[in-house]
């Protein structure tokens with residue numbers, strides 16, 4: 001019965017450093033196999049969040065937006081992979097759908113997706129979703145579902 005209860009939390013962040021900090025904290029709890037969907041307008045802070053997530057996962061490289069390349073992949077110091085997707089520019093996922101499915105089913109990969117609407121059918125129900133809403137130029141409300149109590 002308790003399994004039906006959704007754990008949702010809302011965080012108010014005041015600047016991009018705090019957005020990165022939340023990402024870093026979540027990243028430090030991940031062990032591979034997680035799927036994270038990031039929802040929000042252009043400039044809401046999704047990619048900024050992934051920069052922090054990567055630090056928490058133990059990635060030395062700087063995360064760059066995958067909006068032109070669709071996907072970018074990074075290795076962690078601990079032997080995991082971060083697969084970061086952005087489907088904003090695609091009207092049809094095509095073969096990217098297969099690449100995404102592979103990432104999702106790999107237990108050593110953490111998969112993060114921006115603009116996941118066109119691949120909705122591929123995403124597992126037990127993913128983490130984070131919604132980003134700008135409340136001022138530098139403030140954001142983050143609404144997090146599926147992360148349990150880790151934040």
Ligand code: ADP
Pocket residue numbers: 013014015016017019040041042043044045046047048049065114137138139140
């Ligand atoms: P998205 O991936 O959602 O399109 P980005 O992370 O690429 O957004 O860009 C967010 C922009 O907003 C950056 O220029 C960043 O400096 C700015 N920004 C201002 N305040 C915040 C905040 N609290 N969190 C994240 N980004 C912020």
Ligand code: MG
Pocket residue numbers: 046047048065067086114
């Ligand atoms: Mg982005």
